Amino acid sequence: MKWNWETFFDALPFILPGLGVTVGLTFACYLFALVFGFFWTFLRRIPIRTINWTVTWVMEFIRSTPPLVQLFFIYYAWPMIPGIGVALSPFTSAILGLGIHFSTYIGEIYRSGIESVEKGQWEAAKALNFSTVDKWRKIILPQAIPPTIPMLGNYLIIMFKEVPLASTIGVAGILLMANTYGARNWAYLEPLTIVGIIFLLLSYPSAILINKLEKRMNRRFDKEMAFVKEEVKNA
Amino acid sequence: MRGFNITITVLIASAIFSYLFAFIAGLCRISENPIIRHVTAVYVEVFRGTSLIVQLFWLYYAIPMLFGIQLGSNWWTGVIAIALNYGAYMSEVVRGSILAISKGQTEAAIALNMSKFQRMRLIILPQAVRMMLPEFGNYTIQMLKATSLVSLIGMTDILYYGDIIRSSNLSQAPIVYFLVLIFYFLLALPLIWLTRKAESISKKGVASG
Structure with missing residues (x-):
């Protein structure tokens, strides 16, 4: 069998409705990961060694095991756990599974952002007698957040590409639609190619956009550094 | 857990092929x-723009369907897909590391009358590979x-057997998937350790700036 344009245009309207689900799920997972990432960062900052150690290893565990297995765990195994088990819909399971998986990465990004704030800034906040809330709100976070924005944007694209995993537990995104169409008509080539093209069309321009953003931020950062160096020299 | 050897052989084969693709593609890009x-x-x-599962x-x-050929077996299909995908990601690492070697090194090599091939093999790559190591570990x-x-x-790896056990006894699902996760983690531990090691190697003895 060869390429068939008829199949292509027949499959297209069948698959496209799944795009809303795929994109919606991507943003839902992303939001979940953004919020949950704070939770990890916060836990890791607790200055008790056992907690710190446990959190580090739990994060490492989640990061280094396949998201597919985690998805299956939440979808198939969670309802079976006596006491706390609740049956979740495929969509909710996907948000939880992928969201938790990527929240560990997002948590690391937050941490790198906070650690990139210079020590002098922390000391200055203390010297000026800032309260904890003011210190974070006015000094640390305004400096910690900007450098993380391109990295966070990258993760949005990465997650977009991981979301089709959810088709395995029955979320009707574009991949599941394509597979259903393929199984029904015994024509996988065209529908799967459509899925590939959709992914490429959406992720490639966003990747370029983020690349530009990153360059612009780096330039601004370089300018600031040059300015600081100049000041130091003049002083 | 009989799926162990499939998971490991697929990992090793796709790792080797993806390194190969990464170097070929990375060098071609420059x-x-x-x-x-x-x-x-x-x-x-x-x-890089589409997802691995697709x-x-x-x-x-x-x-x-397109060419009427089979890519050998399922095993080969899996290995080729993973290797092509990660090869593409890692080729960017290769390219970045080579470009990060300072121009002075190339100029010095030219001044020493080295051929292009010698320049790459003796001067650039030994320095660039060192920078690539931690990223390769992560990938x-x-x-x-x-x-x-x-x-x-349809390949019978760890997860496949886990699925089979689960479908024959639904109430065991939590234990089965937890065990599968533990297996993956145990496989990942040496890789994590190697990556950390690679990070310290790549930092050692390199003057900053």
Whole structure:
């Protein structure tokens, strides 16, 4: 069998409705990961060694095991756990599974952002007698957040590409639609190619956009550094 | 857990092939020939821009339909998909590291009357490979996670057997999947350790700036 344009245009309207689900799920997972990432960062900052150690290893565990297995765990195994088990819909399971998986990465990004704030800034906040809330709100976070924005944007694209995993537990995104169409008509080539093209069309321009953003931020950062160096020299 | 050897062989084979692809594509991207450069750029962007699971299904279902050929076995399909995907990601690492070697090194090599090939082999690559090591380690861990996808094209890896046990006894699902997760983690531990080691190697003895 060869390429068939008829199949292509027949499959297209069948698959496209799944795009809303795929994109919606991507943003839902992303939001979940953004919020949950704070939770990890916060836990890791607790200055008790056992907690710190446990959190580090739990994060490492989640990061280094396949998201597919985690998805299956939440979808198939969670309802079976006596006491706390609740049956979740495929969509909710996907948000939880992928969201938790990527929240560990997002948590690391937050941490790198906070650690990139210079020590002098922390000391200055203390010297000026800032309260904890003011210190974070006015000094640390305004400096910690900007450098993380391109990295966070990258993760949005990465997650977009991981979301089709959810088709395995029955979320009707574009991949599941394509597979259903393929199984029904015994024509996988065209529908799967459509899925590939959709992914490429959406992720490639966003990747370029983020690349530009990153360059612009780096330039601004370089300018600031040059300015600081100049000041130091003049002083 | 009989799926162990499938997971490991797929991991090792796809790791080797992806390193190979990464170097070939990485070197092609900095080639002086614009045709080679652009063709590889298309390869890299296509494989980075779509998801691995789509590529896997595409190779598994679409290639036989398009060309009427089978890619050997399921094992080969899985390995090729993972290797092509991660090869594309890692080729960017190769390219970045080579470009990060300072111009002075190339100029010194030219001044010593080295051929282009010697320049790459003796001067640039030994320095660049060192910078690549930690990233390669990270991607190898990613690849381990990606091998779980091959169960979707009917390969009998760890996850596949886990699924079978689960479907024969539903109430055991929590234990089964937890065990599967533990297995993956145990496989990942040496890789994590190697990556840390690679990080310290790449930092050692390199003057900053």
